[in-house]
Amino acid sequence: MTEVSVTKDAVPAADDLVVLKNVNKHFGALHVLQDIDLTIARGEVVVVIGPSGSGKSTLCRAINRLETIESGTISIDGKPLPAEGKELARLRADVGMVFQSFNLFAHKTVLENVTLGQLKVRKADKKAAEEKARALLDRVGVTAQADKYPAQLSGGQQQRVAIARALAMDPKVMLFDEPTSALDPEMINEVLEVMQQLARDGMTMIVVTHEMGFARSAANRVVFMADGKIVEEAVPDQFFSNPRSDRAKDFLSKILHH
């Protein structure tokens, strides 16, 4: 692999929401994040793609400190990520996260999943929380399932509930960690549609995904990672039609034409 200098076509606006500077992390001997610099502007949709093990999930999880970092800084809305405790919890409430395996609270109903954070973190009153939860469940198209338990829902429905749960906190930014990778093919679109709508509504989103169609249609910028480094950053059209790095060309040639 030839080393390519990181190219930046999409110049971030002045209003930076998430800023990563010189971030490093190891898993044992593996240098999973290497000098990561990344800035995401308010309202921007950034899609992170790359081969397995390239560190893109770790990057996503580091932004709300589900993974700790060893050096460098991550700041959200101008504030550096606190180490632990109440400060960190407060920051996490402002950062929505959607997981590959949904992670809905298994012992709570769909409605309770969406109201829990509002009640316990935002201290909203029960009636307001339920109203908001039902509105959000309506928005993601699972109103009818409100009183069921997660195990009774399909994967696609569970993931849409998970999105509603994150939205209930009125997050400043939403992180998606491979949100469709655990879904049956026919359920992927229902989740992507919700995400597309969210992008159109102006939500700031960082999406780790293998869905190139989503990257093309919804992203403002594509970040290509390989071996713990950001190899290329570009607007989607440019990246997919004319990738500059050999690593990205190689990756795209393997996933696109078949």
Added chain:
Amino acid sequence: MFDFLEGYDLLGAFWVTVQLTVYSAIGSLIWGTLLAAMRVSPVPLMRGFGTAYVNVVRNIPLTVIIIFTSLGLYQTLSITLGAKDVTDINFRLAVLGLIAYTAAFVCEAVRSGINTVPVGQAEAARAIGLSFSQVLGLIVLPQAFRSVVGPLANVLIALTKNTTVAAAIGVAEAAYLMKEMIENEAELLLISAVFAFGFVCLTLPTGLILGWVSKKVAVKR
């Protein structure tokens, strides 16, 4: 045939057994859960304390612990746990000893339950901004308890039978009365059988009911 039972307060003795069991069960459930929370906490000092407590206490014979509460706490350190007469003092000391001992087993059962909860549950809870104690209290422990009703039933049954050790410091529960009757009466086999039956009457429904509860509350994934 059961004439030998006359003059003995059999029900009263078993009532003391039930009281010992109930107080100790509640106490050890609370203390054991706190210990389990310590053992999974991010604070190394708490983890260390939890681990040390469990490994020391569960390896000491219960008889030694119960006798220590009487000889060590009461007679040496004059700890009476707020009771006035000697019957109450012994009862409370026995409950204390049983709680201290049983909590180690409750802790390990709860901890194994915590290990059945997928790590993603806690991550999702942290991701919406819940604090460590909220993550544990609202998400992890409720699911953990549902998966360990069976093992906790075992601990409760063992506790019920372990209350007989309280006889060693003069608590007038079932085994204490049995010893008294064996000294005074001739029907040794029958006396043993009566007390064995009494304990089965206490523990068998416990096992059956909690077995049913265990199925009822299991978390579907």
